[in-house]
Amino acid sequence: xxxxxxxxxxATSGFGAATARLFARQGWKVVATGRRQQRLEALRDECxxxxxxxxxxxxxxxxxxxxxxxxxxPEFSPVKCLFNNAGLALGAKSMPDIRLEDWRTMAETNIxxxxxxxxxxxxxxxxxxxxxxxxxxxxxxxRFAYPGGNFYGASKAFVHHFSYELRCDLAxxxxxxxxxxxxxxxxEFTEVRTYGDxxxxxxxxxxxxxxxxxxxxxxxxxxxxxxxxxxxxxxxxMPLIQVPAIPKIVRD
Ligand code: NDP
Ligand code: 8X3
Numbered sequence: 001x002x003x004x005x006x007x008x009x010x011a012t013s014g015f016g017a018a019t020a021r022l023f024a025r026q027g028w029k030v031v032a033t034g035r036r037q038q039r040l041e042a043l044r045d046e047c048x049x050x051x052x053x054x055x056x057x058x059x060x061x062x063x064x065x066x067x068x069x070x071x072x073x074p075e076f077s078p079v080k081c082l083f084n085n086a087g088l089a090l091g092a093k094s095m096p097d098i099r100l101e102d103w104r105t106m107a108e109t110n111i112x113x114x115x116x117x118x119x120x121x122x123x124x125x126x127x128x129x130x131x132x133x134x135x136x137x138x139x140x141x142x143r144f145a146y147p148g149g150n151f152y153g154a155s156k157a158f159v160h161h162f163s164y165e166l167r168c169d170l171a172x173x174x175x176x177x178x179x180x181x182x183x184x185x186x187x188e189f190t191e192v193r194t195y196g197d198x199x200x201x202x203x204x205x206x207x208x209x210x211x212x213x214x215x216x217x218x219x220x221x222x223x224x225x226x227x228x229x230x231x232x233x234x235x236x237x238m239p240l241i242q243v244p245a246i247p248k249i250v251r252d
Pocket of ligand 2: 138140149182183184185
């Protein structure tokens with residue numbers, strides 16, 4: 001039987017890299033994509049030989065997605081699982097003290113990047129047939145607003161609703177669609193959000209037990225491998241130390 005293939009966006013770090021490692025260890029073929037080629041090659045080198053295909057791809061560049069999907073060799077095709085994971089937050093200030101160019105980047109990455117990758121990958125997933133799935137990474141920030149969450153939270157609310165719309169559009173096909181919404185997780189997320197401040201990334205999680213990338217990989221494995229007649233519509237995950245809080249009260 002041919003090996004199953006997962007296509008991961010944002011495999012150079014965090015959730016994407018951990019998921020690539022786990023699926024490769026479990027005998028899947030992994031197409032690992034992202035902008036940082038050296039990291040993709042390092043990932044390939046640490047995984048079982050022949051299991052990982054590193055392909056540089058920028059989800060904000062539609063042509064880059066088209067070319068990447070068109071270049072898939074027969075051993076890494078058809079793709080059975082699309083892990084739409086690439087994404088980022090930029091900045092944490094409230095309006096009006098925001099940078100519009102950051103919002104544009106979040107829109108192009110978290111929204112249009114995910115839409116374009118999905119569009120290009122659908123023929124592959126259709127070919128894979130029963131058990132195919134799309135797993136979109138949303139966030140608890142898409143459901144619970146917080147000061148400074150603004151465009152990032154709204155972009156993840158898009159991911160949640162788009163996932164449900166996609167399920168409707170794909171009704172009658174074999175393709176499952178899941179919105180996966182994690183809460184606080186220690187990756188490079190806060191380093192990116194603070195424009196490269198590694199110390200801020202350490203400080204943010206100091207003394208806490210956040211979600212780890214390996215925890216997410218286990219959950220992605222579960223979602224991708226449930227029986228083909230089932231669909232997890234949405235899965236929200238928080239570390240125990242985080243709570244879905246009541247709306248904030250503004251006092252004088
Ligand atoms: P990381 O910053 O560790 O990883 C983000 C990944 O996204 C990197 O591999 C990066 O690759 C990739 N990426 C960013 N921009 C692009 C682009 N234009 N093209 C291709 N790849 C891109 O963060 P996480 O692992 O935490 O983030 C993964 C997903 O999880 C994101 O969608 C994030 O919003 C979401 N999330 C994170 C949470 C957290 O607390 N950490 C909680 C909830 C959701 P490269 O830079 O090499 O291109
Ligand atoms: C990231 C989670 O709550 O830090 O998606 O915005 S949060």
